[in-house]
Amino acid sequence: MATVYEQLYTNATVLVTDFIKSTQQNDVANLYAGVDPTRLNWLEQAWMQWYQYIGNTTVATGIMSFVLHEVFYFGRCLPWMLIDYMGWFKQYKLQDAKKPSAKQQWECTKYVLKTHFSVELPQIYLFHPLAVMVGMKTWEVPFPSFWTQMLPQIALFFFLEDFWHYTVHQLMHHRSLYKYVHKVHHTYSAPFGLAAEYAHPIEVSPISRSTPGLGTVGGPLLYCWLSGGNMHLITMYTWIVLRLFQAIDAHSGYDFPWSLQNWFPLWAGAEHHDYHHEKFTDCYSSSLRIWDWAFGTDKKYHAYRAQQKQQKAALAAKNPRVQALSAYSPLGFEMADAPNGTLPVPPATAAKLTPAEKYQLVTQNLAEVLGGEQMKAILEERDLVAYWGTAPTGRPHLGYFVPLAKLADFLTASVEVKILLADVHAFLDNLKAPIELVEARVDYYRRLITAVFRSLNLPLDKVSFVVGSSYQYTAQYNLDKYKLTSITSEHDARKAGAEVVKQVSSPLLSGLLYPLLQALDEEYLGVDFQFGGVDQRKIFTYAEQYLPKIGYTKRSHLMNLMVPGLSGGKMSSSDPNSKIDFLDPPAVVKSKIQKAVCAPGEVEGNGVLAFIRHVVVPLGELFRGQGRASVRGWVGEGAPEDAVFTVSGNPKFGGEVQHFRTVDELEDAYAKGTVHPGDLKAACIAAINALLAPIQAEFNASAEFQEAERRAYPPEVKAVPAKKKEKKYTPKPEHLMTPEEKARQAEKDAAFAAKHQKAGGLTETEKMREAVVETLSQ
Structure with missing residues (x-):
C-alpha cells in the first residue's frame, strides 16, 4: 500500500x-x-x-x-x-x-x-x-x-x-x-x-x-x-x-x-x-x-438594529442617573481589568471539545435540565448563549457562589453568559425601594459579582452584564408584555410565580406580572437557555408554554440546587439570620455559624453541612482544576491529594484531624457522631472566611466600591417619635350652660375645693384668683 x-x-x-x-x-x-x-x-x-x-x-x-x-x-x-x-x-x-x-x-x-x-x-x-x-x-x-x-x-x-x-x-x-x-x-x-x-x-x-x-x-x-x-x-x-x-x-x-x-x-x-x-x-x-x-x-438583522435604536431612545429619555448605567447596558459592562484566570479559555479549549463534551460540561451537577435535546442540536452548529438573572434588592449572600461557580462550566464550554441585573423586577417588588435606590443597587451588584468572579479566577471574556431597563421600557417589549397578559389567566400567573412571589389571597398585579417579564427576557436577551434555581421551575415551564404562543422560540432551562440557609430553610437576602453577607467580617461569620442549625448526628436540614456540600467543596474542586489547590483553606496540611475537606477536632474533647475525600464521607461521619458539631462549625467558619477574604480585600481597597455599597444600602435612620400633645381642658362659658350643667359644675367645684382645702380655708387656686382680683382692682 x-x-x-x-x-x-x-x-x-x-x-x-x-x-x-x-x-x-x-x-x-x-x-x-x-x-x-x-x-x-x-x-x-x-x-x-x-x-x-x-x-x-x-x-x-x-x-x-x-x-x-x-x-x-x-x-x-x-x-x-x-x-x-x-x-x-x-x-x-x-x-x-x-x-x-x-x-x-x-x-x-x-x-x-x-x-x-x-x-x-x-x-x-x-x-x-x-x-x-x-x-x-x-x-x-x-x-x-x-x-x-x-x-x-x-x-x-x-x-x-x-x-x-x-x-x-x-x-x-x-x-x-x-x-x-x-x-x-x-x-x-x-x-x-x-x-x-x-x-x-x-x-x-x-x-x-x-x-x-x-x-x-x-x-x-x-x-x-x-x-x-x-x-x-x-x-x-x-x-x-x-x-x-x-x-x-x-x-x-x-x-x-x-x-x-x-x-x-x-x-x-x-x-x-x-x-x-x-x-x-x-x-x-x-x-x-x-x-x-x-x-x-437581512430581515432579522434590520429588526434587531431597529430594536437597538428603540433601546437607545428609551435610555435617552430617562433621567441622567439611569443614563449613567447605560455605560454597561444593553450590551454589557466590560471587565477589562479582570484577570483571565487559569481556566482553559476559548478557543484553546473550546475548539478541542466536542459538542457532546460541551453539553456534559454545561449540564453536570444540576438539579434538572429542560430541553436538553434542543441544546444538543444547537451545539452541533454553534456555541450556546445563556443568561442568569438576579433582582438587585437585598444584600447578595454566599448562596450566590453556587450559580456563579456553575458559570465556570459554562465558560469552559465556550458559552456566552449574560448576567441580567433586573432593576425593573426589583422596583416592582411592592415598590419597597425607590427607583434611584434600585439603580444604586444595580451598580453595587455589578461590582460585587465582578469581585466574586475575580476571586474564583474565572475567565471573563464571554461574560457581560445587562440592565433590564435598557430594553424593558421599549415599545416592542411592552407590546409583547400586553400580549402575554391577554392570554395568561390569573391562575397560571400565580402558579408560575408560586415559588418566588409571595402568595396571598389578594395578590398585587406586579407579582402576577413577574413571571411574564422573566419569560420575555429570554427573547430580548437573545439566549438559548436560562439558568436559575429549582425554585424558578414553574416560571421556566410557563416560558416554554407561552413564548411560542406569541411567535417566539421555546428555550431550554437549566436548574441549580438551592442552598439551605443557616436556619435550615432557604437562604434569603431578606432574612439576615439565614445567610452570610459577602462583607460580613470574620467575627460576624463566626457568630452566625455558631447559631446555625447543626444538631448532633442529624444531616437532613443541617445548614452547615448543606453549605459545605453545595458551596465549599464545589469551589474547592474548581480551584484544584485551576491548579490553585493551595488556596483551599478548608483542606488541612498533610491531607491526601484527593481530600476535599478537613475537620480538626478539639484536643480537649479527644478530637482528631480527619480528612474526607467526599462530602458523603463527611456526612456519614457526622451521622455516626465521629465529627462533633462544634468542630464542624469551626472548619466551616475557616472555609467561609477564606472564600470571603479576596472579595473583602478588593472592597476595602476601592473607594468606588465602598461608595457603591453605601449608596445601595444607606444606614437606616430611625424616626424620633413626636411628643404627644397634652390635652387642654377649656371649661364651657357659664352663660352658655344649661341649668343642669350649672348644677353639675357647682358640684365639681365643691368637691375640688374640699379636696384641696388648705390653711386659711382657701385652695391654692382660690388664693391665686383673689391675688389676681386684688391686683386688678388697684
Whole structure:
C-alpha cells in the first residue's frame, strides 16, 4: 500500500513541476530588452528589477505574493489590536462588552500563521502558472492605467466575489458543513481583525470563499481568460489588498461615523457582518448588502438594529442617573481589568471539545435540565448563549457562589453568559425601594459579582452584564408584555410565580406580572437557555408554554440546587439570620455559624453541612482544576491529594484531624457522631472566611466600591417619635350652660375645693384668683 501512495506522490510532483516549467519565463535577462527604464515610474522600475534579480518568474511572483499578503494582512490588523486597548474607541465598538484578550489574539495569530504557511503558501506559489495560462500579464511593465482599466476591473471583482461569497457562505451554514468546517470561523461571536482568516483549512482552500480561495482569485482569472489577457498582476495585487482590508475591517467589531457603510449604503461593513457573528445566522454577504436584500436574509438583522435604536431612545429619555448605567447596558459592562484566570479559555479549549463534551460540561451537577435535546442540536452548529438573572434588592449572600461557580462550566464550554441585573423586577417588588435606590443597587451588584468572579479566577471574556431597563421600557417589549397578559389567566400567573412571589389571597398585579417579564427576557436577551434555581421551575415551564404562543422560540432551562440557609430553610437576602453577607467580617461569620442549625448526628436540614456540600467543596474542586489547590483553606496540611475537606477536632474533647475525600464521607461521619458539631462549625467558619477574604480585600481597597455599597444600602435612620400633645381642658362659658350643667359644675367645684382645702380655708387656686382680683382692682 505504501508503494502505491509513494508512486501517486511522485507522479503528482512530476505533473506540478512540468506544469510550472511550461509556464515560467526562465530567460529573464531578455524579458525587458525593449523597455526604456527612464519612462517608468519608481514602482514599475522596482517591479522590473525584482524579476531580474530573482531570475525565475514563478519564484519571483510566488515570493512577492506571499510577502504582500502577510505584510498587508498583519499590518492592517495591528491598528485594530491597538484600538481595542484605547478606551476612547469603545463608544464605537458594536459588542462593547467583549474585548478580545491578549491570549485570544495570540491563539488566533498562531492558528492563522499555521494555515498561511501550510495551506495558503502552496496555493500562492501555484498562482503564477495559472495566471500565465489564462494570459495574465505578470512581469510586464509599464502598468495599465488605474482609472480606465484597473478601477473598473476591481469593481467587477468585488461584485463577482460578493455573489460567490454569499452563495458558498450560506452553504457553509448547512448543518452537515457547519459543524465540521465553518464552526471554526465562528469561534468568536464578537470578531476582531485577526479573526478574518481564522478558519478551517477547507475554507482557505482553492474552492473556498476566502481571500486566497476561488472567491477572490477565481473571478479575476475567469475575467482574464474571457477578455483575452486584458489584465495585469498589479491589478490582481491591488484587488487582493483591498479585499484583505475589507475582510479585516468587517471583522473589526467597530462602526465609526466615517466607516464606508455610513456614506455608501450598499456597503456591508463591520456593522453588517458583526451581526452574523453575534447571531450565527443571516447577513451572508461579504462586501455588499445587495444579495442579502435580494434573498431576504437581512430581515432579522434590520429588526434587531431597529430594536437597538428603540433601546437607545428609551435610555435617552430617562433621567441622567439611569443614563449613567447605560455605560454597561444593553450590551454589557466590560471587565477589562479582570484577570483571565487559569481556566482553559476559548478557543484553546473550546475548539478541542466536542459538542457532546460541551453539553456534559454545561449540564453536570444540576438539579434538572429542560430541553436538553434542543441544546444538543444547537451545539452541533454553534456555541450556546445563556443568561442568569438576579433582582438587585437585598444584600447578595454566599448562596450566590453556587450559580456563579456553575458559570465556570459554562465558560469552559465556550458559552456566552449574560448576567441580567433586573432593576425593573426589583422596583416592582411592592415598590419597597425607590427607583434611584434600585439603580444604586444595580451598580453595587455589578461590582460585587465582578469581585466574586475575580476571586474564583474565572475567565471573563464571554461574560457581560445587562440592565433590564435598557430594553424593558421599549415599545416592542411592552407590546409583547400586553400580549402575554391577554392570554395568561390569573391562575397560571400565580402558579408560575408560586415559588418566588409571595402568595396571598389578594395578590398585587406586579407579582402576577413577574413571571411574564422573566419569560420575555429570554427573547430580548437573545439566549438559548436560562439558568436559575429549582425554585424558578414553574416560571421556566410557563416560558416554554407561552413564548411560542406569541411567535417566539421555546428555550431550554437549566436548574441549580438551592442552598439551605443557616436556619435550615432557604437562604434569603431578606432574612439576615439565614445567610452570610459577602462583607460580613470574620467575627460576624463566626457568630452566625455558631447559631446555625447543626444538631448532633442529624444531616437532613443541617445548614452547615448543606453549605459545605453545595458551596465549599464545589469551589474547592474548581480551584484544584485551576491548579490553585493551595488556596483551599478548608483542606488541612498533610491531607491526601484527593481530600476535599478537613475537620480538626478539639484536643480537649479527644478530637482528631480527619480528612474526607467526599462530602458523603463527611456526612456519614457526622451521622455516626465521629465529627462533633462544634468542630464542624469551626472548619466551616475557616472555609467561609477564606472564600470571603479576596472579595473583602478588593472592597476595602476601592473607594468606588465602598461608595457603591453605601449608596445601595444607606444606614437606616430611625424616626424620633413626636411628643404627644397634652390635652387642654377649656371649661364651657357659664352663660352658655344649661341649668343642669350649672348644677353639675357647682358640684365639681365643691368637691375640688374640699379636696384641696388648705390653711386659711382657701385652695391654692382660690388664693391665686383673689391675688389676681386684688391686683386688678388697684
